[in-house]
Amino acid sequence: METRTALLDSAERAARQRGFDAFSYADLARDVGIRKASIHYHFPLKADLAFALVDRYAARIADQLTEISNTDTPVAEKLRAFVALYGHAMANGTQLCLCVALSAGRDSLSEPVLAQLTQFHEDCAAWLRQVFTAAQEDGSVIGLADPKNEADALLALVEGAQLIARAAKDVRLFDRAMTAFLARLAATEMT
Amino acid sequence: METRTALLDSAERAARQRGFDAFSYADLARDVGIRKASIHYHFPLKADLAFALVDRYAARIADQLTEISNTDTPVAEKLRAFVALYGHAMANGTQLCLCVALSAGRDSLSEPVLAQLTQFHEDCAAWLRQVFTAAQEDGSVIGLADPKNEADALLALVEGAQLIARAAKDVRLFDRAMTAFLARLAATEMT
DNA sequence: GTCTATAGACTGATAGAC
DNA sequence: GTCTATCAGTCTATAGAC
Numbered sequence: 001m002e003t004r005t006a007l008l009d010s011a012e013r014a015a016r017q018r019g020f021d022a023f024s025y026a027d028l029a030r031d032v033g034i035r036k037a038s039i040h041y042h043f044p045l046k047a048d049l050a051f052a053l054v055d056r057y058a059a060r061i062a063d064q065l066t067e068i069s070n071t072d073t074p075v076a077e078k079l080r081a082f083v084a085l086y087g088h089a090m091a092n093g094t095q096l097c098l099c100v101a102l103s104a105g106r107d108s109l110s111e112p113v114l115a116q117l118t119q120f121h122e123d124c125a126a127w128l129r130q131v132f133t134a135a136q137e138d139g140s141v142i143g144l145a146d147p148k149n150e151a152d153a154l155l156a157l158v159e160g161a162q163l164i165a166r167a168a169k170d171v172r173l174f175d176r177a178m179t180a181f182l183a184r185l186a187a188t189e190m191t
Numbered sequence: 192m193e194t195r196t197a198l199l200d201s202a203e204r205a206a207r208q209r210g211f212d213a214f215s216y217a218d219l220a221r222d223v224g225i226r227k228a229s230i231h232y233h234f235p236l237k238a239d240l241a242f243a244l245v246d247r248y249a250a251r252i253a254d255q256l257t258e259i260s261n262t263d264t265p266v267a268e269k270l271r272a273f274v275a276l277y278g279h280a281m282a283n284g285t286q287l288c289l290c291v292a293l294s295a296g297r298d299s300l301s302e303p304v305l306a307q308l309t310q311f312h313e314d315c316a317a318w319l320r321q322v323f324t325a326a327q328e329d330g331s332v333i334g335l336a337d338p339k340n341e342a343d344a345l346l347a348l349v350e351g352a353q354l355i356a357r358a359a360k361d362v363r364l365f366d367r368a369m370t371a372f373l374a375r376l377a378a379t380e381m382t
Numbered sequence: 383g384t385c386t387a388t389a390g391a392c393t394g395a396t397a398g399a400c
Numbered sequence: 401g402t403c404t405a406t407c408a409g410t411c412t413a414t415a416g417a418c
Contacts, residue, residue, distance in 0.1 A: 003383080019296055021212060024411060038384050040413065103358035104295025106213030118359045143334040149371040153348060156368035160351025167294035168309045177347035180340040194401080215393065229402045231395065 004042050006032045012053055016095040020050060020105045047110040050102070054116045057098045058123070061085075065127045076140040076185040078131050079154075083178050086158040093171035100159050125151045142184040157181065195233050197223045203244055207286040211241060211296045238301040241293070245307045248289045249314070252276075256318045267331040267376040269322050270345075274369050277349040284362035291350050316342045333375040348372060 010031040014023035025046070029036035043049040068081045089097045099120050102109060109117075132147035144150065161177035201222040205214035216237070220227035234240040259272045280288045290311050293300060300308075323338035335341065352368035 018299075019212075021210075022296075022299065025413090026411080034383090035385060036412090037386080037414085041383060044413085046412070100354065101295075103354050104210075104292075106210040108209075108213065114358065121355055121358070143375075145371040145374055149367070149374070152364070152367045153369075153371045156351035156355055157344065157348050158351065159354055160347035160349065163291065163294050163350055163354065164312055164347055167305065168312070173343070176340070176343045178344075180336040180344040183336055183340070184334075216395090217392080225401090226403060227394090228396085228404080232401060235395085237394065 003032065003034065003038075007039060007042055007049075008053060008056060011049055012057065012098060013095075015053065016098055016101050020102055021108060047113065050109065050113045051116065053098065054102065054113060054120070058116065058120045061120075062123060065124070069127070069130075074140060074186070074188055075131060075135045075138055077188050079135070079141070079185055080182065082128070082131070082154075083158060083182065086162060087171070087174055087178070090162055090165060090171055090174060093165050093169050093174070096162050096166055097159070100162055103159075104163070121155065125155050128154055140186040142186070154181065194223065194225065194229075198230060198233055198240075199244060199247060202240055203248065203289060204286075206244065207289050207292050211293055212299060238304065241300065241304045242307065244289065245293065245304060245311070249307065249311045252311075253314060256315070260318070260321075265331060265377070265379055266322060266326045266329055268379050270326075270332070270376055271373065273319070273322070273345075274349060274373065277353060278362070278365055278369070281353055281356060281362055281365060284356050284360050284365070287353050287357055288350070291353055294350075295354070312346065316346055319345055331377040333377070345372065 007028060010028050011023065014027060014031075025036040025039045028039055043052065064085060065082075068078050068085075071078075071081075073081075086097060089095065096104075099117055102113070103117055128151035129147050132141070132144065132150045135141040135144055136147055141150075157177065161174045164177065165171055165174035198219060201219050202214065205218060205222075216227040216230045219230055234243065255276060256273075259269050259276075262269075262272075264272075277288060280286065286292075287295075290308055293304070294308055319342035320338050323332070323335065323341045326332040326335055327338055332341075348368065352365045355368065356362055356365035
């Protein structure tokens with residue numbers, strides 16, 4: 001595997017488990033098996049690493065959302081898939097979504113990275129708006145409010161649920177926080 | 192003002208704005224006007240400072256929740272007050288609830304502090320369960336689910352909304368994330 | 383691309399005078 | 401209680417050989 005990819009993988013794991021400021025180039029070097037000075041060849045500043053990290057992560061999530069969109073399943077199923085995406089991202093309750101982890105960290109994040117995070121949130125909300133709009137037409141969500149408001153609320157809900165679950169190191173808290181929402185979704189008919 | 196109190200105030204501001212690991216005893220010393228070695232007299236280890244910080248914060252929030260409980264207002268109004276509590280905690284969109292800020296930080300938090308955070312979340316959820324149970328009786332929340340599930344969901348919602356709003360430095364994102372929930376609350380009758 | 387070596391700054395924490 | 405002085409450890413980042 002390319003060194004650059006190995007570095008990104010290691011950094012992503014560390015950032016999502018312990019926070020972006022909680023791992024150092026020394027940790028990365030130990031994990032990947034090169035000397036820490038060598039990392040600066042790939043990412044001169046740690047801010048460059050942050051940018052590359054979010055860039056890759058956002059693209060990956062965007063792909064997954066597109067795949068959910070393109071799959072021919074009922075709207076309720078797409079929303080369940082969205083929730084599951086954030087649930088699985090937690091692993092055993094030890095990790096956070098990268099963007100939650102970064103949003104939460106100190107404000108040592110560079111301006112470009114902050115802009116990336118805002119864009120990521122906006123993209124997720126836009127995807128959700130589209131799905132909730134479809135729900136409006138086929139009535140698959142009970143008590144549906146304005147799609148725009150539902151989208152903003154669900155995004156905040158999954159991110160907050162991750163935070164609470166990780167603090168207690170217990171994934172079940174994530175599931176509990178999602179129960180009320182999932183109960184509003186129409187059951188998928190088995191055909 | 193007592194030095195100890197001044198230190199706690201300065202540390203709380205810093206932790207909520209930038210994260211617990213993002214301020215140092217040097218920052219505190221500069222802010223309060225003493226030398227950094229003197230801080231160790233009050234809080235020998237930084238972990239002691241974290242503990243005292245959460246202790247004071249949790250007590251303050253508990254008092255505020257009790258006050259809301261004791262006020263003779265409709266259930267819907269109590270829930271609006273809860274949401275406003277978290278909204279105001281954000282100041283201009285620059286701060287987080289202390290416990291959100293700590294939950295989010297690196298896992299350098301000591302075991303006792305992690306236990307405090309879990310307890311804090313549990314206390315908030317318990318308070319909300321009680322309020323939603325009251326709502327069940329007077330029907331002031333539209334489409335009410337199980338009070339337990341509603342409580343877990345609302346707590347995750349306010350915390351996630353804070354995170355998203357702070358990342359974008361825009362309090363309006365908090366308000367937007369709360370819109371759908373607030374719309375489910377019965378209007379308070381003006382008598 | 384990766385290495386050794388090092389700079390320069392900062393961290394939390396301690397010892398001991400006052 | 402607060403001070404000066406200092407410690408050992410960490411961090412990001414750079415220079416220059418290979």
